[in-house]
Amino acid sequence: MAAYDDLNVKRIFTVGIISVVVTAVTALAVQVLYYTMNDWQEAETAAQSDYRRQNLILSEQTAQVSEFGVDSDTGRITIPVKDAIEMMVKDKANGSSNEKKSGSDET
Known part of the structure; x- marks a missing residue:
C-alpha cells in the first residue's frame, strides 16, 4: 500500500x-x-484629424506678412517679408564698405 x-x-x-x-x-x-x-x-x-482651424490661421498669417499696406492706427507702412529680406541684403551689401572701422580688436 x-x-x-x-x-x-x-x-x-x-x-x-x-x-x-x-x-x-x-x-x-x-x-x-x-x-x-x-x-x-x-x-x-x-x-480622421482635421486641421482646418490651424490651416486657416496659417493662411491668415501668410497673407498678413506677404502684402503691402499701411497701419491706420500707427501710420506704419508694411511690406512683404520677402521684399524686406531682399532690401536688407542689398543694404548690407552696399553698406558694408560704409561701416565705421574701429581701431581696437574688441567686437
Missing part, C-alpha cells in the same frame, strides 16, 4: 511547467493584442 501513497512527481512537474508556459504565452498574446489595437486606434484617429 505504500506504493500507492506516493505522489506522481513527473505528472505534477509536467502540469506545472505547462501551466507556466501557457500563462506566459497568454500574457504575451494579450500584450501584442493590446499594442496592435492601440496602433490601429492611433492610425484611425490620425486619419
Whole structure:
C-alpha cells in the first residue's frame, strides 16, 4: 500500500511547467493584442484629424506678412517679408564698405 501513497512527481512537474508556459504565452498574446489595437486606434484617429482651424490661421498669417499696406492706427507702412529680406541684403551689401572701422580688436 505504500506504493500507492506516493505522489506522481513527473505528472505534477509536467502540469506545472505547462501551466507556466501557457500563462506566459497568454500574457504575451494579450500584450501584442493590446499594442496592435492601440496602433490601429492611433492610425484611425490620425486619419480622421482635421486641421482646418490651424490651416486657416496659417493662411491668415501668410497673407498678413506677404502684402503691402499701411497701419491706420500707427501710420506704419508694411511690406512683404520677402521684399524686406531682399532690401536688407542689398543694404548690407552696399553698406558694408560704409561701416565705421574701429581701431581696437574688441567686437
